[in-house]
Structures are given as C-alpha cells and as structure tokens.
Amino acid sequence: MKQPGPEKVLKQLPHDEKCWEEWERKGGWRPEGWKIVEMNDGPTLNDLKPEKFLIVHRPHGSMFHHSYGKVSQFFIGLLEGKLYGTKCSKCGLVYCPPRAHCFNPKCRLVETKWVELPKRGEVHSYTIMAIAWPSMAHLQPLVGVMVRIEGTNTCLPMTMRDIDPEKVNIGLKVNINISKQPKGDLLDVYATPAEEPVAPKRSPEELKRFREDMEKTRAWVKKTFGPK
Amino acid sequence: MKDKPLVSLISAGLSKFGKLEGLYAREIFAEAAKEAYERCPKLDPKKDIKALYVGHMGESYEHQGHTGATMADWAGLLHIPATRTEAACASSGAALRTALQAVLSGLSDVVMVGGVEKMTHRSTADVTEYLAMASDFPFEQWQGMTFPGLYALMATAHMHEYGTTEKDMATVAVKNHYHGSLNPKAHMQKEITLETAMTSRVVAWPLKLYDCSLITDGASCLILTKPELASKFTDTPVHIVGSGQASDTIGLYERESLTSLAAAKLAAKQAYEMADMKPEDINIAEVHDCFTIAEIIAYEDLGFCKAGEGGKLAEEGETRLGGRIPVNTSGGLKSKGHPVGATGTAQAYEIFLQLTGQAERRQVKDAEIGLTHNVGGSGATATVHIYRRG
Incomplete structure (x- = not known):
C-alpha cells in the first residue's frame, strides 16, 4: 500500500543551513550583554518605589522551513x-x-x-504605510492595496508601485506584476496603475496635511538611508 | 426573565498598565490577582477558587508558554485546573466566555478568569511580527502588511463609503486620552489636543500615531460565581446577563464588508438576545479601540448608532464622559494600553468598577448596565458581554 512521502525534490534554490547551525552550536542565543538597573515599581503609577532588576540582551533568530x-x-x-x-x-x-x-x-x-488568472484587477481598499516592516522601510511611503483580481470573488493584498500616493483610490484599475527574480512569497507580486488615476476627494486642508505627511516620511527615509 | 443573571462577578483586579520593564508576566498577573483578593475579603482564594482560565496571546514575547499553570502557580492557586485560552487580542474575552460556561455547567462554583501579556521588552519589529501571527500566514503576513495597515484598509473603505474623516478618528483619540488621564492605572495618563492627534506621524494612512493603541504590559482578572452564591462573598456583585462570541474569516481579504465586523455584530446580537436588551439600554461600554477606526466601527456594530454614523456619534460628544453613552471610560486600548491577552478582562474590570461605584474621577453616575466588546486580530474573533449592577 502507498504511504505519504518520502519527499522527492523536483526543483530547488538551495540555502546555507550551515551558518545557522554554527550559530546555534556556538550558543549564539546566550546573552550578549547585561545591565543591573534600578526602576520604579508599585501597584499603581501613582505609588511607585525603586527596585533593582537584572536585564540581559539575548539574540534571537533562526532558519526554518514551511510548506505552502x-x-x-x-x-x-x-x-x-x-x-x-x-x-x-x-x-x-x-x-x-x-x-x-x-x-x-x-x-x-x-x-x-x-x-x-489574468494579471489585471481593481483596488478594493488601500493604505499608505509610513511605518512599514524594517526590511521595507526604505520604500516608505509604501502603498498597500487589496486588489480584486478580474473574475475573482476575494482580494489579494499586495504593494503598489509607480503611483503618487495621493492619487491611489478605490476602484482604480491595476496591472499585476510578478518580480523578475521571484523568491517564492507574496512580495513577488505588486500592482501598477492600468489607467490614469483619479485622486480621492480631499478638502484643501486635508490635501495640505496629506502632502506634508508624505514629505515628512520621505525626509525621514532620505535622512535614514541617504538619497535614492 | 429579563436580564436574568448568568453568573456574578464578585471581585476584579488589574495590574498597572505600562512599560513594566523588569517584571515577568506572571508577576504582573499576581499583582492583578492580589487586588482581586484584597477587594473580596470573604473569599478564601485557595479554598474557594475551583478553576482558572487565562487569556494570553503570545509565548514568543517571554519565551514562556504553558500560561495556565504558570499563572495559577504565581496567583497562589496551586493544583487547581488552569487553562490558557488564545484568540489573539480577544484571548481574555474568550477566556471569560469559557469561565462563564464552566460556572453555568455546574462544574466549578467559583472561577478566576484573567489575561496577561508582557510585550514592551521586545523591539517594535518583534512585537509587530508576533501580533501579525494573528493574521493569515501566507497571504497577509508575508507581503508587508502590518496590523495598522489592515485597519487602515478598513478606515479607507469607511471613509470612501460613508465620508468618515480623519478628524472623526482623531476625536476618538482625544476622548480616550481624556478618559485615560483620569485613570491612575492607564499607560498614558495624558490629555492630547485634536491638533496633536491630527499632525502626529503617519503610521499607515489614514491612521496616524494617535490613532493606534499602545504596546503595553499588563494583567487583569475577575472572580466569577453562581448568582445564588454571590451574596456569600459580597454585597455589591455585578451580574453578567448576556454573552456572545463569533468568528469570521482569518483573512481580511475574504470579507464581504470592510466597514463592519460580522463577528462583532453576531456576538452582539447573541448577547443582546440573551440579556433581552437593546443597544439603548446600555449606559456604558468598553469597546476594542485597537485603532480609532475600530471604535467607530464598534459603535455601529453594537447598534449605538446606524452604520456610517459612528464618526458623527464621536464628534457630537455622545460617547465622552457626560455624554449619552460614555465609551472607554478607562481610556480604552488607546490610552489605558493594550496588553493583548489582558484586554478582554481589563474591559470587564472597568465595567465592574463603574457598576459598583468605584471608578473615582471617571465614575459615570448611576450606571446600571454595561457592555464589553473584545475583538481578535482584524475581526476573526469577537466577544460581547453585558453586565448589570447587582
């Protein structure tokens, strides 16, 4: 009788397992530093007394595999x-x-x-992320969209490129792009506008603040990561 | 019978909320338990309490699982059955529902239920990652969407459909910070202006820093018993008269509507029916304002106003102390703080204080009926409970 498994590799992008094994074997997870501190503690914030604590700084990381x-x-x-x-x-x-x-x-x-499915869809809702994941912080302000792919009944979340954040709007027709060097997760997919975007209605005061907010975000990115 | 008590709250405890660096979750939980014991001198914890249910979302924060037994151990309740419930940010709302079932079944006369989370010692990136575990793994966690991002998608849809404004959302933040400034256990006891809220840093537009709840450490607990036993322990119990819980798709991407939480509406319907009450009967509520838009949506899902009118309700001051139905008098998740596992029973703690006249500077005069609304993740879990002064 047939049993589940064993696994037969059909295609593979190999990864470096060894460096992670080394890290674990050498006890990379043991505290790197510590401090003895005095801090206030008590039953309410109005009734605090100093107490002594030991705080250690412990690295944490791992390589794991999962299936889709x-x-x-x-x-x-x-x-x-x-x-x-x-x-x-x-x-x-x-x-x-x-x-x-x-x-x-x-x-x-x-x-x-x-x-x-066709690589076309429509924006169902959107956000402009100004505090994104650390690995994506350099892309801020980053447009996040939920796209209803043509002919489907649910929405695919993804990021959007090649659009002025103030123009992104619900109902915008988009093209779906897949990265030329895909890694095998949803970040391989992104949307770009398939038509001339029409900005959502904003009062002059709202628009002014929106632009200032985006400018602040871009200035932070420039200061942190240097000019593009 | 109208609003027949299901179970009675005879005591409640809350640790201080905040950045409690140096303490373990179990120590924070013990602080909450200690208060509950002190509030109820007739209770002999070791002898009377027959079971513990604890809401706790993440073992990743402290690298410590097995929360049920750990908290029983530190709360001085060794050897009682102790179980952790997990439903993301609704973990202790779900624990409360479970504890209620334990009492109603007749299995346990007196039960402690609570919640705990120790979060602030991890980096914001770690906290974001652990919280994201409450969203869908392959399609929401790995494409760069943060939790503020998910709620921002709801906010954008609400603005588009109903004309809700950033100012409406900021109004909720200002109100909750005002309430929190009156709560000595709140994380951020500070009033803010509308201008501060609206010009704060964008996190995920349209949500700004002051639209988001806080990363907080804290614990909360309640002691429940059968209504007929309540008088043995206290002269001023609070009865739970309605309970509801429902679930929804784990991914926001499959929801029919982004402007309402189906699970919250269903849970509310169950709780109202069980209590034989209407939204108009509620005097005070603690709702799950993990983001300001979530409070606006909660008003609508709970029937405090019509769909689309939540922003207006906030704007008119109806939900502020002194208004028609004060919401989040504790300061809410926004200002009191949101130690995720502790939030559900922390909401019940506030209602307990209010209905027993112990809410001090934020006391709502003559409050008789209260409601709590606790939501997990982007709305895949919701619990609603209704309380009546004993």
Whole structure:
C-alpha cells in the first residue's frame, strides 16, 4: 500500500543551513550583554518605589522551513511568472488568494480546481504605510492595496508601485506584476496603475496635511538611508 | 426573565498598565490577582477558587508558554485546573466566555478568569511580527502588511463609503486620552489636543500615531460565581446577563464588508438576545479601540448608532464622559494600553468598577448596565458581554 512521502525534490534554490547551525552550536542565543538597573515599581503609577532588576540582551533568530500546503501551486506559479487562483466547481466562487477547499457552506468543503488568472484587477481598499516592516522601510511611503483580481470573488493584498500616493483610490484599475527574480512569497507580486488615476476627494486642508505627511516620511527615509 | 443573571462577578483586579520593564508576566498577573483578593475579603482564594482560565496571546514575547499553570502557580492557586485560552487580542474575552460556561455547567462554583501579556521588552519589529501571527500566514503576513495597515484598509473603505474623516478618528483619540488621564492605572495618563492627534506621524494612512493603541504590559482578572452564591462573598456583585462570541474569516481579504465586523455584530446580537436588551439600554461600554477606526466601527456594530454614523456619534460628544453613552471610560486600548491577552478582562474590570461605584474621577453616575466588546486580530474573533449592577 502507498504511504505519504518520502519527499522527492523536483526543483530547488538551495540555502546555507550551515551558518545557522554554527550559530546555534556556538550558543549564539546566550546573552550578549547585561545591565543591573534600578526602576520604579508599585501597584499603581501613582505609588511607585525603586527596585533593582537584572536585564540581559539575548539574540534571537533562526532558519526554518514551511510548506505552502495545498495552495503551493499559487507560489509555484509566482516562481514561473504566472498568477493562479482556485475555482469551486459546485458554486463557481473563484478564490485569489486560493483556497484548496470551498468555504461556501453549501459546498461542504469540496476541493477546488486551479485556474490561471489574468494579471489585471481593481483596488478594493488601500493604505499608505509610513511605518512599514524594517526590511521595507526604505520604500516608505509604501502603498498597500487589496486588489480584486478580474473574475475573482476575494482580494489579494499586495504593494503598489509607480503611483503618487495621493492619487491611489478605490476602484482604480491595476496591472499585476510578478518580480523578475521571484523568491517564492507574496512580495513577488505588486500592482501598477492600468489607467490614469483619479485622486480621492480631499478638502484643501486635508490635501495640505496629506502632502506634508508624505514629505515628512520621505525626509525621514532620505535622512535614514541617504538619497535614492 | 429579563436580564436574568448568568453568573456574578464578585471581585476584579488589574495590574498597572505600562512599560513594566523588569517584571515577568506572571508577576504582573499576581499583582492583578492580589487586588482581586484584597477587594473580596470573604473569599478564601485557595479554598474557594475551583478553576482558572487565562487569556494570553503570545509565548514568543517571554519565551514562556504553558500560561495556565504558570499563572495559577504565581496567583497562589496551586493544583487547581488552569487553562490558557488564545484568540489573539480577544484571548481574555474568550477566556471569560469559557469561565462563564464552566460556572453555568455546574462544574466549578467559583472561577478566576484573567489575561496577561508582557510585550514592551521586545523591539517594535518583534512585537509587530508576533501580533501579525494573528493574521493569515501566507497571504497577509508575508507581503508587508502590518496590523495598522489592515485597519487602515478598513478606515479607507469607511471613509470612501460613508465620508468618515480623519478628524472623526482623531476625536476618538482625544476622548480616550481624556478618559485615560483620569485613570491612575492607564499607560498614558495624558490629555492630547485634536491638533496633536491630527499632525502626529503617519503610521499607515489614514491612521496616524494617535490613532493606534499602545504596546503595553499588563494583567487583569475577575472572580466569577453562581448568582445564588454571590451574596456569600459580597454585597455589591455585578451580574453578567448576556454573552456572545463569533468568528469570521482569518483573512481580511475574504470579507464581504470592510466597514463592519460580522463577528462583532453576531456576538452582539447573541448577547443582546440573551440579556433581552437593546443597544439603548446600555449606559456604558468598553469597546476594542485597537485603532480609532475600530471604535467607530464598534459603535455601529453594537447598534449605538446606524452604520456610517459612528464618526458623527464621536464628534457630537455622545460617547465622552457626560455624554449619552460614555465609551472607554478607562481610556480604552488607546490610552489605558493594550496588553493583548489582558484586554478582554481589563474591559470587564472597568465595567465592574463603574457598576459598583468605584471608578473615582471617571465614575459615570448611576450606571446600571454595561457592555464589553473584545475583538481578535482584524475581526476573526469577537466577544460581547453585558453586565448589570447587582
């Protein structure tokens, strides 16, 4: 009888496991530094008394692997420059992000089928991130959008490029781009405008503040990371 | 029978909220437990308390799991059954619901329920990463979206659909900071002006720094018993008369609406029906204002106003102390702080103080009916509880 596994590697981008093993073996996680401090403590902020504490600084990091499970095909698609979703053969819902099983109660978790999707969609909602993940801080102000891919019933979150933040708006038609050097996660996907954007309505006072906010963010990025 | 008590709160405790550097979560929890014991001299904790449920979101912060037993140990309750519940930021709201079931089932007469989180010793990047674990792993966590980002998507949609403004949101921040300035246990006991809120640094537009709740350390706890036993412990109990809990898609990307939380509406409906009450019956509420837009949406989901009118309700001062229905008199997550696992029962603590007339400078006169609304993540969990003065 067939059993699950073993794993057969079909294609691979190898990683350096060794440096992480070394880090662990050498006890890289032991405290790097410490301090004895006196700090106020007490039952309320109005009733504090000094107490002594030892504080250590401990590094933390690891390399781990995870699978994309039954929605792996979506990410394999990104590695191949394609956009995939899934479709329920019973109720016809089209999912992007994909679901391996339909969540419509009537369909009782029937398995969905993979469909290739057009690289086009529409902005469902947006934000402009001025405090992004540390690894993306140099890209601030960073436009984050939820895009409804053409022909689907859910929304794919992603970042947007080539647009003035003040112009991004709900309903904007966008193109979906996949990075030329995909790494195999959602950051490989980004949106760009597919039409001339029409800015949301803002009062002159709101617009002035918005521009000042963006300027402050750009100035911070320039100060922190230098000119582009 | 209208508003028949399900269970009774006989005591409550809250640690101070803030940057409690130097302390462990268990020590902070013990502080909350100590207050609950002191408030109820007739209670013999070791003898009377039959079970503990603790809300706690992340073992990553302290590299310490197994929270149920740890907190029982430090609260002086060795050997009682102790269980952790996890539902992201609604962890202790869910713990309260679980504790209520334990009492209602007849299995445990007296139960302690609480929550705890120690967050501030980690870098903001770490905290952001741990909190992001409450969102969908492959599609929300790994494309650069932060939690403020997710709530900003809701805010943008609310502004687009209903014309809600950045000023409406800032008004909520100003109100909660005013309330927090009256709470000696709040993290940030400081009033702010509308100008300060509106010109603060953008985090994820339209949300600015003062639209976001605080990263805070803290713990909270309650002691529940059967209504018929309450008088054995106290002359001034608070009864829980309605309870609701619901869930929704873990990803915001699959929700039908971005301007309302379906789980919160469902939980509210259950709680109102159980209590046989309407939104108009509520005198005070503690709602989950992890971001100012979340408080505006909460007003609407709880029926304090019509959909789309939450901004107006805040603007008109109806939810400020002295208004028709004061909301977040504790300062809310915004100003009191948001130690995620502790938040649900910390909300109940405030209602307990208010309904027993112990809220001091922020006391709402003659408050009789209170409500708590605790939300996990971007709304995949919601719990709502309704309380009546005993």
